[in-house]
Amino acid sequence: MLLRRLRQAALGALLLVAIALVWTTRGFTRWPETYIGSGPSMEPTVRPGDYFTVMTPVEELRRGMLVVFRFPHEDTVYHVLRRLAGLPGDTIAMREGNASVNGRATDWPFRVVEPRASRSPLARVDDLYTWGPVIVPRDSVFLLSDTRDVVGWPDSRFIGPVAVTALEGAAGRFLWSRERARILRKLR
Numbered sequence: 001m002l003l004r005r006l007r008q009a010a011l012g013a014l015l016l017v018a019i020a021l022v023w024t025t026r027g028f029t030r031w032p033e034t035y036i037g038s039g040p041s042m043e044p045t046v047r048p049g050d051y052f053t054v055m056t057p058v059e060e061l062r063r064g065m066l067v068v069f070r071f072p073h074e075d076t077v078y079h080v081l082r083r084l085a086g087l088p089g090d091t092i093a094m095r096e097g098n099a100s101v102n103g104r105a106t107d108w109p110f111r112v113v114e115p116r117a118s119r120s121p122l123a124r125v126d127d128l129y130t131w132g133p134v135i136v137p138r139d140s141v142f143l144l145s146d147t148r149d150v151v152g153w154p155d156s157r158f159i160g161p162v163a164v165t166a167l168e169g170a171a172g173r174f175l176w177s178r179e180r181a182r183i184l185r186k187l188r
Helices: 002-024
Strands: 031-036 051-056 066-073 076-086 091-095 098-101 131-135 140-144 167-176
Touching: 031 167, 066 140, 076 091, 076 098
Parallel strands: none
Antiparallel strands: 031 051, 051 167, 066 076, 066 167, 076 140, 091 098, 091 131
C-alpha cells in the first residue's frame, strides 16, 4: 500500500516536471543557457561571478530588459549582457548618467564609478554621461551597460545601435550569486 502511494507520488512529480519543462521551453522551442558575469560593466545588477540563465531566442523586446548580443571584435565573437534601453523609433538621451526614453526618465539601476572620466576616444558621444537625443534606427535597438563609465564598453554609446538580429537571448533568473537572496530571482 505504501509502495503504491510512493509510486503515484513519484509519477505525479514526474508529470509536474514534464509540464514545467514544456511550459518553460514553450514546447521545446526555447532553451535556457547558463552565463556568468565576467566583469563590472553590468553592476549593480549583475556582478562578476554571478551565474544567470538566458532564454533563446528573444520572444518579445521590452525596454529595460537584459539581453545578450553577439559582438564581433577582432578575431573573437563575444556574448555581451546589456540593458535594452531603446526600441526602433525611440528617442534616447542621457543626463548625468540617467537615461531617458521618449522624454521619460527610466528607473533602471545604474552607477557612475568615476564622474570625472566622462570622455573616451572609443565613444561615439562627446560625454559618456550627458548626450542625446538619439533616435534608434529601424531594425535596431539601443543597448546600455548599467555601469556608465568606460567599463561599459561595448554598448551603443561606443558601437552605435545594435541590429535586432544580433540579439542572442533574454536574461532570465539568477542561478547563483554571492548574495544568497538573489538565487532564482528574476533579473531586472
